Amino acid sequence: MLGIRDLSREEIILVLDTADSFIEVSTREIKKVPTLRGKTIVNLFYEASTRTRTSFEIAGKRLSADTINISSTTSSVVKGETLIDTARNLEAMNPDVIIIRHSAAGAPHLLAGLVKQSVINAGDGAHEHPTQALLDMMTIRAKKGRIENLRIAIVGDIAHSRVARSNIYGLKTMGAQVAVAGPATMLPRDMEHMGVEVHSSLEKALAGADVVMMLRIQIERQHQNIFPSLREYARHFCLNRQNIALAKQDVLVMHPGPINRGVEIAPEIADGPFSVILNQVTNGVAVRMALLYLLTGGKG
């Protein structure tokens, strides 16, 4: 499970259907099924993350798997071990699934090529973040009943966003119309070939949208000067009470988190009636349970 690009429409539907069936487990009195008892799941995180690591860990535990966390700060990474050797060593300990987040695009593919275990990409550089796209599609489908033919706006640093990239692949595969918007420096050049509308204005992307996904501005990368200032960014690309009126009346507002309130999204929108941001988080646990289940031999 390395990227959405590799998934067919049928495979995406299988994951979403399976995830739908797992949503109920997390609402039970006893939030645990014995499905993955005796399986070992390794969370190999080379980048900091609360929600993704926690979501995978909770997903594994609710399936009764054993979960092992390895983060780069406490690992042999400080001894300079290569990802290749780490991978081979982990493989030799016979885990069932390795979940990897890495700052380098392609790291999960490298890992998957080396080990016999299933590998899940939990975000690789600016490349893909497939479980985020799956939970996003699950959320859209649950709220709208379908993904096909919806108009979906994705706004922010499109060029550097793995969330945007995975969603574009998945949403296009599922038959949605995708429009992206962002400052010129944040727009990739080749997007139109993918059948995606590209706008340098938030308003144009928002017009008639069924769903709007606001991306997180990576404030910590500001020094790279790809945009003039946060204030400037917010003035043109912050989703707020005014510009949201351009979207459909029942628009869904999504965000992968963590949110920069007042930068890419106004607080009253993030916490308002259109927001399904917390549904995304809840669905994230179910999507990850579904993937762990399917990758360890479960039938959808």
Place this chain on the structure above:
Amino acid sequence: MLGIRDLSREEIILVLDTADSFIEVSTREIKKVPTLRGKTIVNLFYEASTRTRTSFEIAGKRLSADTINISSTTSSVVKGETLIDTARNLEAMNPDVIIIRHSAAGAPHLLAGLVKQSVINAGDGAHEHPTQALLDMMTIRAKKGRIENLRIAIVGDIAHSRVARSNIYGLKTMGAQVAVAGPATMLPRDMEHMGVEVHSSLEKALAGADVVMMLRIQIERQHQNIFPSLREYARHFCLNRQNIALAKQDVLVMHPGPINRGVEIAPEIADGPFSVILNQVTNGVAVRMALLYLLTGGKG
């Protein structure tokens, strides 16, 4: 479970009685009961801690709960996510209990106001550390048979100690007489309104004490210059063989740890016959098991 201040005498007794019943689990061959199977417990620690985090984690596991650790260094905190958003995200993953330690007083209350889950305060700034006070009261009750009418001296940096504050609330509620002592810069002003004796001399607080709680001097905060020097502090406020003779013959010596031997307590006292410091640690696991049990619907 945010602070001892909010607890009635009956509630404190309920927790202590329940904790007494859990003490035995940790001495069994198989140290585990299925009580919290399928429950998810999150340890959300924004400050370093060995004993408190470990104690909660062991408590959760001995009740068969799934435990998830989140520490500030590896979490989205580095991405600048607010506590509010972290809380809402955790809530969306449906844990059953969130345990929080935070350097800001009131953080657990903020969290509890936001999420539907039970929240346990594992120490918030200089405000409260309720599980410490409960394990202290459990230890006193186990050794003395009661708390009421005992004379209890608390010595050290009273003004900045969440351990002192929680104990004062609890011990007063349970009918003890409390005397505090410390250098003038470490004594809060309003203590006498709470029915607490305030002394600037260790000896006066010790006189006739049934119990003496020595607080940890936070050496790492020394640069704030609230006291002249460690040597100066130790000369006046270190519990040692001489001054302990002022207390009752069967005095209990307590300390929340980690100990600075030779600063607030002489090694021979910390490790001597009056010390119940390690009983406190053992009781800490039982008190935390009791709270987890009661907060997830268990009957005392």
Place this chain on the structure above:
Amino acid sequence: MLGIRDLSREEIILVLDTADSFIEVSTREIKKVPTLRGKTIVNLFYEASTRTRTSFEIAGKRLSADTINISSTTSSVVKGETLIDTARNLEAMNPDVIIIRHSAAGAPHLLAGLVKQSVINAGDGAHEHPTQALLDMMTIRAKKGRIENLRIAIVGDIAHSRVARSNIYGLKTMGAQVAVAGPATMLPRDMEHMGVEVHSSLEKALAGADVVMMLRIQIERQHQNIFPSLREYARHFCLNRQNIALAKQDVLVMHPGPINRGVEIAPEIADGPFSVILNQVTNGVAVRMALLYLLTGGKG
């Protein structure tokens, strides 16, 4: 379980036989046995480690124990608590086994002298790393059918290697012939008294070897200038296609990891047909399962 030096031939055989019987658990569909259900195992790591910590954690979980990780960066170590107080506090929480890695030689022995729990040394300074030696001996025995009378070369920084020290004790006890090689600054003085051949040339140690263990050069300690340069080291002590021909035709190549490819071992050797480096990792889980089992009362 503090060092190999303390183990008799019979004890080593007991551990290896028990480990052999656990190897199969990690290949099952459900990789878990209920043997240590309700036991608490603490991983107390004062030094970074991926493979050793993960190996112990997986071993514990496959035996159904509860595992608690404590690493120095998040522990009370930052508050300056001594190892002695940490040990006593852990003991008071009633774990069953404490596994410790520490940069100071003798730290596990100090711990074992203080607590009633079983202590496993997971590496102490330049002193011992007994579980590494046991997994090495398990690997040799599995591949060669015996350890006795084999000629085993250990190459690298012998003087500062806990892996070398533990293996020398164990291999000598098991009746092997041991030859060590390394630059003069990396050879201890007293080795010949232990019945070990000492060579300043790789080739002499390799001659006729059944097994060659290449030690990791600690690049991060290079500034200590115990050797001229990595290039210089590699020129004389890197195991490669040429010099390996001096060993027996069915030589086993071992390395404790992490590997510095091109420094102490050529990539084609590390990944070549003689290499059993990943078998070592697999056997590491089994050896650790065996020790946890035996130390908590299991019969071999």
